[in-house]
Amino acid sequence: MYKVFIDNSVIAFLDSSEEIPSGPYDLICHSLENDLTKLLDQFDFSSSKLCILVVYEDFDLAINQVFHNYEFMDAAGGIVKSKWRYLFIERHGMWDIPKGKLDAHEQPWEAAVREIEEECGIYGPTIDHLIGITFHTYSYMGRLTIKKNWWYALNYSGPLDVTPQEEESITRAIWIEKPEWDLIRSNTYDSILEVLDLAKDW
Incomplete structure (x- = not known):
């Protein structure tokens, strides 16, 4: 299942071969039976907390239909672990995980390492595994944008000084x-909560 976070709401995309998990859902629609290009027009995502499930046969086709007015962007980042400590950042008054946009011809894991190094001032974290992929929407320079985020778990053995x-x-x-992850959870984005849940065993 893939989740797209829109403000406080989520649109979940589920492969048709999978069993539908327990709700509640405000709407369940099937990509073969519904006009997905009109899905966003049915709801006010800014004032409500909604959960919509899209059951798809072809994920790329389904997400492109739902977000046909959006510009797609790829980004990568991750949770860095040094022994028993984990690295987080505060940005715009909210706790976050270091991440950033992929450069041209850059692989997601390469971007994750580079962005963490740039945003935190550490050098040499190494990829352990992919935690998962999330999507979220926002307005960038007046353009509706949907960002695909590749999240990695990384190991680090260098100095803990950060910049x-x-x-x-x-x-x-x-x-x-x-045990202090509750501090992060108390003031962060729903998409970051999803990553923390996916990384609970990291």
Whole structure:
């Protein structure tokens, strides 16, 4: 299942071969039976917290139909672990995970390492595994944008000194232990909560 976060709402995309998990859902629609290009017009996502399920035969086709007015962007980042500590950042007053847009011809895992190094001032984290993929929407320079985020788990054995990248509006970078993840959960985005849930065993 893939999830697209729109403000406080989520549109989940489920392969038709999978069993539909328990709801509640505000709407369940099938890509072969519904006009997905009109799905977003049916709801006010800014004022309601909705959960919509799209059952698809072809994921790329389904998501492109739903978000046909959006510009697609790829980004990557991840949760860095150094022994029993984990690295998080604060940006725009919210806790976040370091991430950023892929450069031309860059692979997601390469971008994840580069963005973490740039945003936190550490060097040499190494990829352990892919945590998962999420999507979220926002407005970028007046354009509706949907960002695909590749999230990785990374190991790090270097110094714990960090330097937040101020030009990216990062005000803090901290190392915390797993029991302190509740601090992050108390003031972050729904898409980040999803990543924390996926990484609970990391």
